[in-house]
Amino acid sequence: MSLFxxxxxxxxxxxxxxxxxxxxxxxxxxxxxxxxxxxxxxxxVIRQVDPGSCNGCELEINALGNGFYDIERxxxxxxxxxxxxxxLLVTGPVARHMQAALLATYEATPDPKWVxxxxxCAVNAGEFGQTYASCGAVEQVIPVDLVIPGCPPTPLSxxxxxxKLAGQ
Amino acid sequence: xxxxxxxxxxxxLPELQTSxxxxxxxxxxxxxxGLQPARLFEVAHQHWGADLAHEVKQxxxxxxxxxxxxxxxxxxxxxxxxxxxxxxxxxxFVPGEIxxxxxxxxxxxxxxxxxxxxxxxxxxxxxxxxxxxxxxRHQAWSERQFPLRxxxxxxxxxxxxTPPDHNYPFIGAQGNGxxxxxxxxxxxxxxxxxxxxxxxxxxxxxxxxxxxxYVHKGIEKIAEGRDPQGLARLAGRVxxxxxxxxxxxxxxxxxxxxxxxxxxxxxxxxxxxxxRERIANHLGDIGGICNDVGFAFANYQFSRLREIWQxxxxxxxxxRFLMDAVVPGGVAKNIDEKIVDAMRSALLRLRGExxxxxxxxxxxxxxxxxLVTAGYLSQELAQAFACVGYMARASGVDYDVRRDAxxxxxxxxxxxxVCSADGDVAARxxxxxxxxxxxxxxxxxxLASLPRQREILAAWHVPPAGAEGIGILESWRGxxxxxxxxxxxxxxxxxxxxxxxxxxxxxxxxLIHNNIVPDFPLCNKSVNASYSGQDL
Ligand code: SF4
Numbered sequence: 001m002s003l004f005x006x007x008x009x010x011x012x013x014x015x016x017x018x019x020x021x022x023x024x025x026x027x028x029x030x031x032x033x034x035x036x037x038x039x040x041x042x043x044x045v046i047r048q049v050d051p052g053s054c055n056g057c058e059l060e061i062n063a064l065g066n067g068f069y070d071i072e073r074x075x076x077x078x079x080x081x082x083x084x085x086x087x088l089l090v091t092g093p094v095a096r097h098m099q100a101a102l103l104a105t106y107e108a109t110p111d112p113k114w115v116x117x118x119x120x121c122a123v124n125a126g127e128f129g130q131t132y133a134s135c136g137a138v139e140q141v142i143p144v145d146l147v148i149p150g151c152p153p154t155p156l157s158x159x160x161x162x163x164k165l166a167g168q
Numbered sequence: 169x170x171x172x173x174x175x176x177x178x179x180x181l182p183e184l185q186t187s188x189x190x191x192x193x194x195x196x197x198x199x200x201x202g203l204q205p206a207r208l209f210e211v212a213h214q215h216w217g218a219d220l221a222h223e224v225k226q227x228x229x230x231x232x233x234x235x236x237x238x239x240x241x242x243x244x245x246x247x248x249x250x251x252x253x254x255x256x257x258x259x260x261f262v263p264g265e266i267x268x269x270x271x272x273x274x275x276x277x278x279x280x281x282x283x284x285x286x287x288x289x290x291x292x293x294x295x296x297x298x299x300x301x302x303x304x305r306h307q308a309w310s311e312r313q314f315p316l317r318x319x320x321x322x323x324x325x326x327x328x329x330t331p332p333d334h335n336y337p338f339i340g341a342q343g344n345g346x347x348x349x350x351x352x353x354x355x356x357x358x359x360x361x362x363x364x365x366x367x368x369x370x371x372x373x374x375x376x377x378x379x380x381x382y383v384h385k386g387i388e389k390i391a392e393g394r395d396p397q398g399l400a401r402l403a404g405r406v407x408x409x410x411x412x413x414x415x416x417x418x419x420x421x422x423x424x425x426x427x428x429x430x431x432x433x434x435x436x437x438x439x440x441x442x443x444r445e446r447i448a449n450h451l452g453d454i455g456g457i458c459n460d461v462g463f464a465f466a467n468y469q470f471s472r473l474r475e476i477w478q479x480x481x482x483x484x485x486x487x488r489f490l491m492d493a494v495v496p497g498g499v500a501k502n503i504d505e506k507i508v509d510a511m512r513s514a515l516l517r518l519r520g521e522x523x524x525x526x527x528x529x530x531x532x533x534x535x536x537x538x539l540v541t542a543g544y545l546s547q548e549l550a551q552a553f554a555c556v557g558y559m560a561r562a563s564g565v566d567y568d569v570r571r572d573a574x575x576x577x578x579x580x581x582x583x584x585x586v587c588s589a590d591g592d593v594a595a596r597x598x599x600x601x602x603x604x605x606x607x608x609x610x611x612x613x614x615l616a617s618l619p620r621q622r623e624i625l626a627a628w629h630v631p632p633a634g635a636e637g638i639g640i641l642e643s644w645r646g647x648x649x650x651x652x653x654x655x656x657x658x659x660x661x662x663x664x665x666x667x668x669x670x671x672x673x674x675x676x677x678x679l680i681h682n683n684i685v686p687d688f689p690l691c692n693k694s695v696n697a698s699y700s701g702q703d704l
Contacts, residue, residue, distance in 0.1 A: 001524040003465060003532070013472060048358040052383045054700045055360050056408025056489060059452070062358050063478075066471035080356035095703075096308035097382045098361060100332035101353050127405050132315050132324020133308055133386035152408065154488060 013067045032163045036075040040086060044076045044166060047085035047109065051102040051141075052134060053092025056152040057119040061089060063155045076162060082109040087165065090142075091152075093121045093128045094135040106142045114145045114165055118158065123147040178207065178254050184227055191219040195258075202425040202637035205573060206248065206255035216245065216260040217270020217296075224249055224258075224275075231276035231554045233649050234283060235664040236290045238318045243292055245269055247279070248638075248649060253572035255640065262292060271297040278554035278671055281702075289316040289388070304381045304703065306333035315389055322389050338365045338377050345369050349685065353382045357689075360699035364688075371684040376677045384703040391663035392655075396422050396496035396628065399652070399660050404491050406665050407701035412438075412445040413643030414665060414701075415494040417650035420575070420639030422496050425654055426631035432619040434498030434626075435576045440614050441490045441499070443607040446644035447518075448477050448489075450600045453696050457597055458529070460690040461538040469525055473518060480514055498625035508615050515608050522604060529597075539594035543691035545679040546591055557646020558603060559672045559695060561587045562595040569642035578642075581613055591679075593694040603644075630658040643668060645698070667701030 001009070036044045048061055064071040065078075079085050082105045094102055106115070117138040120126035130136035138144050146168075148161035185195060195209040211220060232248040232255065243262040248255060262269050271294035272279035284303035286292050291314035302311075308330045309315055315324065340348075346369055353361040363379040391402055396419075403418030404411040416438050423430060430438075455470030478488040485493055485501045493501050503511075529535060545555075550563035560567055568585035570578040586602035588595040636653040646668035655661030676695045680688060 001528065003528050006469065006524055006528060007465065010469065010472070049354060050358075050360050050383070052385050052700075053360070054405040054408035055698060056405070056411065056491070058358050058360065059409060060488070062452075063471070063475060066475050067468055068472070068475050078358060082354075092383070093385055095383045095385045096326060096330040097306045097333065097384055098353065099330045101361065101382070103329075104332075105354055127402055128385045128387070129390060131322050131386040131390060132320070132326060133384050133389070135326075135330075151405075151491065152489070154482070 014070045014073070015068055032074055032166050035166045039166070040075070042075050044074075044087065044162075045079045045085050046076065046087045046089050047079050047082045047105070048089045048091070049082075049102060049105050050091050051093075051098035051138075052095035052128075053119065053121060057091035057122070060152045060155055060158060061091070061118065064158060069155050069159065071159065071162075082106075085109050085113070087114045087116060087162075088142075089116050089118050090138045090144075091118045091122050093125045093130075094138060094141045096133055096135055099135055099141055102138075102141055115142055116161060116165060117144045117147045118161075119153055120149055120151045123149050126151065178256075180227060180251055180254075184223065187223045187226070188220070191223065193220055193223075198259075200636070201427065202635055203257060204424065205575075205640070206257050206638060208257045208259060211258055211260045213260045213262055213269070216258075216262075217272075218274075220258070221270075221272050221275040227251065230551075231272065231278040232647070233651075233664075233666040233670075234272065234279055234286065235651060235666070236286045236292055236316070237653065237662050238290065238316065239264075243267060243290060245286075245292070246651070247272060253567075253569075255573070257638075267291055268293045268295060270294065273297050273299070276554070277552055277674065280674070281670060282666070285704075288314075290314050291317065301337060304384050306336075306381055306384075307331045308384075315386065320389075322386070322392075333379070333381075336363075336379050338379070339367075339375060341367045341374060343369075346374065362699050366685060366688075368685055371686070373680050373683055373685055373688070376680045376688075378673060378677055380673065380699060381703050383700050387665075387704045388663055391660050394660045395658055396426075396660075399663060400495050401492060403650070403663070403665060404494070406704070407667055407669070407698040408489065408491075409449055409698065410445065410643050410645060410648070410667070410701065411489050411491045412441045412494055413641060413645075413648050414650070414667075415492070416442060417639035417641050417643075417648050417665065418652065418663070419494055419496050420641065421637040421650045421652035422654075423626075424637030424639065425635040425652055426629060426637075428497055428626050428628065430498050430576075430626055431621065431623040432577075433502075433621055434624040436614050436618050437499045437501070437503070437624065438494055439577050440503075440611060441485075441493050442641075442643070443611050443614070444477070444481060445490065446607045447604050448474055448481075449644045449696075450604050451477060453693065454597060454600060456693045456696075457539070457593065457690065458535060460693050461535060463532065463535045466525070466529060466535075469521075473521055477514075477518070480511070484511070495625070497628050498623075502622070502624050508618065512612070512615060515611055519605070519608055522601070526601065536594065538687075538690070539597060540590075540592060542593040542687055543596075543679045543683060543694055544592045545675055547589065549675060549678050550591070553675045553678070554671050555646075555675050556668045556671050557642070557644075558596055558599045559646065559675060561585060562599040563591040564589040567647070569640060569647050573640065575641060577614065581610060583610060593690060596694040633657075634661075645669065645672065645696075647671075665701075665704070667698055669697035669699075669702045673697045673702055
């Protein structure tokens with residue numbers, strides 16, 4: 001099969017967001033687009049920071065970019081630098097070796113900014129707790145505006161969390 | 169399959185013993201069923217080191233792992249080596265006062281980071297180690313504190329703010345036009361943190377140094393005192409992308425220590441989970457590799473296939489990564505006929521899609537142009553660094569635990585492991601693509617002969633204090649080893665997981681030589697070593 005053949009055969013797989021959610025979700029979805037348009041000039045930019053995760057949460061955040069979720073269609077994109085970001089998506093417990101780097105990233109993010117703690121580890125230190133090597137939950141190091149629990153949270157719950165944040 | 173006959177059953181042992189006798193070293197075998205398939209030999213402390221290392225090196229052993237345990241008044245040092253798919257454990261006791269031992273690193277570069285890890289966490293010094301720099305220790309504890317010693321409290325004595333590790337002595341270079349590029353620890357993409365220091369001339373990489381340890385979160389320490397279920401949960405989070413493999417290795421080690429036989433159906437289900445994990449990761453990485461050279465089409469296709477695969481995991485097992493599916497004594501999830509049928513058709517569908525996609529990748533000139541010859545790792549280097557998994561096999565080192573040192577259920581299912589001599593990114597992609605096909609074959613065969621008994625969990629019985637076990641298996645990244653020792657009352661006294669990444673990371677420093685800096689993400693993705701799995 002040729003490249004173009006495969007593209008045509010695959011077709012558009014992007015799911016309508018109401019495919020497996022309720023009316024409330026659609027309302028938040030519509031609200032999200034509106035809020036992103038109004039408050040973020042159409043583009044909410046995320047910088048993801050991993051100060052200690054097991055990499056499970058990263059894989060699910062990455063999945064937001066696959067064709068099924070295609071998070072960019074809501075005006076949400078990921079940036080390489082915190083200086084371009086509105087939101088820090090922080091995963092994992094904060095390893096003490098990453099404490100300074102997380103703080104520097106936070107400080108480099110221009111105001112107004114929001115911090116979302118993603119995954120049980122980021123929310124409450126999860127399986128790793130607070131130890132000689134781990135500061136524990138993200139809020140021990142930087143202020144947190146929203147939490148998205150799960151180990152790891154599914155792409156769907158990540159999207160629900162972001163909808164909530166932007167709709168706040 | 170003929171390859172399983174490679175197994176020599178320790179035919180080389182008399183030769184090793186003879187050569188050691190010439191050097192006045194005796195190996196005292198300790199019979200310990202928990203450590204099977206490896207055999208355990210004690211060596212006197214004064215014989216640990218040059219002579220011993222020299223002999224095992226002469227006999228072409230591969231260095232597998234080295235770990236330390238804190239005894240009452242001495243430290244136990246255990247090195248694992250492999251030859252012809254037979255594993256030996258060499259062990260010596262280091263008196264606590266001195267806490268010094270000769271290094272294996274001058275003979276086995278693969279021992280480098282494991283010895284430095286032992287120095288940073290136990291305070292065992294290796295005076296003849298060629299690289300005295302710290303490794304896992306940054307600034308979270310001082311040079312005189314050793315977190316894995318029993319008298320070190322798990323909470324430590326942390327400062328309110330741990331300073332950044334700004335003064336690590338990287339290798340430098342001087343000369344016209346040589347410059348340094350520091351990258352990380354916070355990377356530009358959605359990936360784990362670590363630091364890379366490049367020395368470059370123009371666009372060409374002269375040298376790369378990795379500085380890892382940023383996500384060290386004390387996994388070995390917090391394992392202590394857990395019960396078996398608790399350890400399995402923790403093991404499943406050593407590296408999230410290898411949750412099945414780590415949980416299985418930890419359970420295997422604990423079951424070996426406790427002498428527990430896992431029900432046949434559970435053994436099959438573990439392999440089904442492990443092969444599903446292998447496929448999911450390869451699908452994601454193949455897309456990622458292509459994406460790193462701007463071939464977005466493949467990224468869309470392979471991330472689509474991965475998503476479908478993970479949704480099936482969720483539908484059938486309740487978790488997209490199969491976390492906590494492997495538990496001590498068996499598995500937590502069973503499957504019924506409906507799932508077996510659904511999985512079978514999903515296997516067929518994926519196979520069809522892969523058949524369609526393969527020629528598209530192979531015939532795409534601009535893709536191949538970027539992948540062929542990029543990130544070349546020679547067979548000599550792959551061997552010198554004791555690389556495992558697809559890293560090794562793409563450089564012509566043909567080893568797969570499932571095939572060569574098979575454990576149930578793989579002992580009943582000859583496994584195909586594809587090898588390539590090319591050593592470049594294209595070869596690693598090819599080997600991974602073939603790995604998926606081999607895993608699909610395995611899944612079909614496992615489903616076809618799934619034992620009918622319904623039990624999936626063996627009763628647990630408490631092992632005696634001091635009981636130890638190891639688990640060695642082929643994770644999607646390659647050979648994974650785990651050692652467990654029990655203390656009193658079913659509690660874990662020591663847990664050491666050696667992720668394949670520990671062995672594969674150093675080769676990235678080599679294969680990037682003479683590539684251009686912009687090809688680093690591509691080379692890195694083709695290796696895809698775990699940070700969390702190596703930092704622990
Ligand atoms: S929440 Fe779970 S998946 Fe996320 S970093 Fe923690 S252990 Fe890993």
